[in-house]
Amino acid sequence: MNKVRILMTLICAIWLALGLGEAQAQATRTWVSGVGDDANPCSRTAPCKTFAGAISKTAAGGEINTMDPGGFGAVTITKSIRIVAESGVAGVLVSGTNGIIVSAAATDSVYLEGLVFDGVGTGLNGILFNSGGSLVVQNCKIFGFTQWGVLFTPTTPGKLSITNSVITNNGSTPGFGGVKVIGRAGATTISGVINRTLLANNANGFLIDGTGGGGASEITIRDSVATGNTGNGIVATSAGAVSSVVFVDRTNASHNGAAGIAATGVPAAAAILNNSNVHNNATGLLASGGQIGSFKTNAISSNGTDGSPTVILPLN
Amino acid sequence: MCSLPPRCRLLLSLIVLAMPAAALPASAQGGDQSRTAEAVLVRQDFSDCGNSDVKADDPSRIGGTVQITRQTDGKMRVKVAITAAPDTTYHFFLKCVRSLGDIKTQDEGEATAEFEFAADGAPPILTFDMYPEGAPAGQKFQSTPVKLP
Numbered sequence: 481m482n483k484v485r486i487l488m489t490l491i492c493a494i495w496l497a498l499g500l501g502e503a504q505a506q507a508t509r510t511w512v513s514g515v516g517d518d519a520n521p522c523s524r525t526a527p528c529k530t531f532a533g534a535i536s537k538t539a540a541g542g543e544i545n546t547m548d549p550g551g552f553g554a555v556t557i558t559k560s561i562r563i564v565a566e567s568g569v570a571g572v573l574v575s576g577t578n579g580i581i582v583s584a585a586a587t588d589s590v591y592l593e594g595l596v597f598d599g600v601g602t603g604l605n606g607i608l609f610n611s612g613g614s615l616v617v618q619n620c621k622i623f624g625f626t627q628w629g630v631l632f633t634p635t636t637p638g639k640l641s642i643t644n645s646v647i648t649n650n651g652s653t654p655g656f657g658g659v660k661v662i663g664r665a666g667a668t669t670i671s672g673v674i675n676r677t678l679l680a681n682n683a684n685g686f687l688i689d690g691t692g693g694g695g696a697s698e699i700t701i702r703d704s705v706a707t708g709n710t711g712n713g714i715v716a717t718s719a720g721a722v723s724s725v726v727f728v729d730r731t732n733a734s735h736n737g738a739a740g741i742a743a744t745g746v747p748a749a750a751a752i753l754n755n756s757n758v759h760n761n762a763t764g765l766l767a768s769g770g771q772i773g774s775f776k777t778n779a780i781s782s783n784g785t786d787g788s789p790t791v792i793l794p795l796n
Numbered sequence: 797m798c799s800l801p802p803r804c805r806l807l808l809s810l811i812v813l814a815m816p817a818a819a820l821p822a823s824a825q826g827g828d829q830s831r832t833a834e835a836v837l838v839r840q841d842f843s844d845c846g847n848s849d850v851k852a853d854d855p856s857r858i859g860g861t862v863q864i865t866r867q868t869d870g871k872m873r874v875k876v877a878i879t880a881a882p883d884t885t886y887h888f889f890l891k892c893v894r895s896l897g898d899i900k901t902q903d904e905g906e907a908t909a910e911f912e913f914a915a916d917g918a919p920p921i922l923t924f925d926m927y928p929e930g931a932p933a934g935q936k937f938q939s940t941p942v943k944l945p
Contacts, residue, residue, distance in 0.1 A: 551904035554879055556856040575906035576837065576860030576877030583856060602877030602908060608855055 506539040514550025531555035531563060531572075531580075546570045546594075556581040557590055557612075565594030572596065574603040579625070584612035586636035593618040599625035599650070606630060606650065614639040621645065626652040629682065630659045632670075633692065638663070640672030640699070651683025654711050658682040663694020670697035677704045684711040685736065688726050690718030690749060700727040710737040713761065716770055717742075718749035725750045732757045739763040740783065743770025752793065753778045763787055835862040835924065835942040837878060843938045845892035847923040850938045859937050862924055866915065866945045874911045874924075881905060881935060884928050891923040891939070899926065920944050 510522035511534070518533030520526035522544075528534040530553040534544045540559040546552065549568030554577060572579045572595055579597040582590050590612055597606035597620065606622035609615050609632045622629040622645065629647040632640045640661060651657040658679040663670045679685035685706035688699050706713035713733035718724035728751060733740035740761035743751045749770035758764045758780045765772050765780060765787035774789035836852040837860040843850050852858055860878030867873055874896065876888060882905045888896050896911040924939040 553882075553904055571904065573904045573906050574879040575908055577858050577879045578855055581855050600877075600906060600908075602861065603879075604855075604858070604861070610855065 506537055506542070508539050508542040510534045510538045510542065510544050511547050512544060512550070512552050513547040514552075515548075535561065540588075554579055554581075556583060558584055560584065560588040560590065562591040563593070563595065564591070570595050571598060572606075573598045573600065575600050576602050576604070578604045578608045579606045579622075580608070582607070582609045582612045582615060586611070586613055588612045589614040589616070591616045591618070592620060595620045597622040597625070597629075599623070601652075602626060606647075609634060609638070609640075611635050612638065615641070617642040617645055619644045622647045623649045625650045627656045628658070628660050632659070632661045632672075633664055634670065634694075635664045635666040637669045638667055638672075640670070641675070642673075642677050643675045645677045646680075647677065647682065648680045649682065654683055656682075657684030657709060657711065658686055658706075660687045660689060661697055661699055662687075662689040662692035663697050665693040667692075667694035667697075669695050670699075672699045674699065674701045674704055676702075679704065679706040679709065679713070681708040681710075683709065684715065685709045685713045685733070686726070687712075687715045687717065688724050690716075690720075690722035690724030691745070694722070696723040696725075698723075698725045698727070700729060701731050702727075702729045703731065705732045705734075706736065706740070707732065707734045708736070712736060712738045712742050712766075713740045713758075714751060715739070715742045715744065716749045716751045717744045718746050718770070720746065721748055723748045723750075725752065728753045728756050730755045734758070734760050736761045739766035739787075741772060742766040742768065743772050744768045745770055747771050750791075753789070758786075759783060765789060831866045831945050833864045833922075833942045833945040835864070835922070835939040836860075837862060837876075837924070837926065837937040837939050839934075839936070840938045841933050841936045843925075845923065846921060847891065847925075847938050847941050850923075850940050852940050862939055862942075864922060864942060864945055867912075870915055871912050872915050872918065872944075874913070875908070876911070876924075876926075877906075877908045878926075878937070879904075879906045880937070881928070884935075886926045886928050886937075888926040889924060890918070891925045893918065896924075915944065918944060 511527040513527035516527035516529040522528040522534045522537045532555045543562040546565040551571035603625045629650040647658040713736040740758040752773040759782045762784045764783035772789045773791040839857045863875040899909040901907040927936040
């Protein structure tokens with residue numbers, strides 16, 4: 481009997497010594513490299529190969545860093561995380577599917593910096609934000625997706641920030657384009673900023689849509705350009721009483737195949753312009769059911785039809 | 797022209813209006829929509845021949861798209877775009893009917909391929925599946941069912 485006890489004790493000791501009895505700890509910071517391996521622990525000295533390989537080894541609230549240029553692949557994010565690439569090209573190259581999907585909890589925040597999303601003409605969405613608290617997109621390039629470059633469609637109140645980014649050549653059919661914000665049931669409020677960003681040569685540039693079942697949504701587009709899109713440059717649309725507003729500040733909407741700035745559906749859909757240029761579009765300002773407000777500080781000219789704001793707002 | 801009777805002028809106007817549409821190639825006209833259908837490849841190990849339980853409701857399980865076009869010669873052209881395991885050859889099937897060929901992913905997992913098959917004998921509802929040699933669990937994809945265009 482004693483022999484059995486000793487044998488069992490020995491087996492337990494060996495098991496624990498090998499670390500087999502405990503769950504693998506997640507690191508707050510992990511690393512990926514173009515020459516890494518997902519079998520590695522994603523440490524600085526033994527980096528992983530892909531974001532998908534690294535994320536399971538990264539603690540919630542942690543950060544994945546790139547060590548060198550590489551293609552790091554698609555990933556689904558289900559927790560607070562930062563993916564920061566400041567080491568050259570950090571590619572997310574996908575075909576027939578989405579680049580990064582965010583399906584996180586209402587309190588989770590996701591930060592993406594320095595990534596190059598390439599849908600090679602068949603990818604679905606560059607970034608598909610299905611749920612989560614907030615999304616920050618910084619210094620990213622997103623192109624070649626058949627649906628949206630960024631589709632922000634939360635189910636709880638959500639915040640979106642896109643800064644210093646280039647979003648081009650997305651949307652293979654007229655219903656898609658660069659960036660779409662559409663809250664679904666449960667997203668009682670959505671707010672955000674698109675700052676210093678190029679929305680060019682997409683099917684449409686930017687769309688804020690109040691018809692998804694969510695609540696009031698407000699996005700500011702500042703110091704940005706919506707140009708060369710085959711459809712509209714910047715659009716607010718809604719139905720019923722759901723407020724859907726885009727503030728367009730110091731921004732250029734030009735050379736778009738339809739309207740430069742449009743507000744459609746119901747009066748609760750509004751585009752409000754300040755210090756912006758709208759020129760060389762088929763239609764400059766299009767208020768079709770929605771409202772276009774102006775502080776009378778804009779330059780609207782040389783469009784097929786210039787159109788005019790429906791509401792003049794006071795400067796104060 | 798001015799001397800033409802009103803009915804004649806109306807007829808000419810109708811012909812002029814109809815000409816641009818008739819001059820468009822078949823692919824550029826609205827009717828072309830019915831010649832193309834699209835399915836989604838979902839990461840799922842098993843299903844029946846009709847893939848009756850395959851749904852594209854979880855974007856994290858979507859691995860690619862399949863576009864099917866009926867060509868003028870009656871053949872079906874299948875364009876496949878996937879992102880799966882890197883540097884891996886996937887066998888692609890018209891499910892329960894026959895193999896259509898192989899797709900080899902590149903080092904970032906993406907790949908595109910085109911196949912053709914005769915529409916004669918194809919089931920009215922098309923389904924596809926694909927998997928690497930040995931069909932390892934977790935590496936198999938099933939398409940959503942799609943009506944023969």
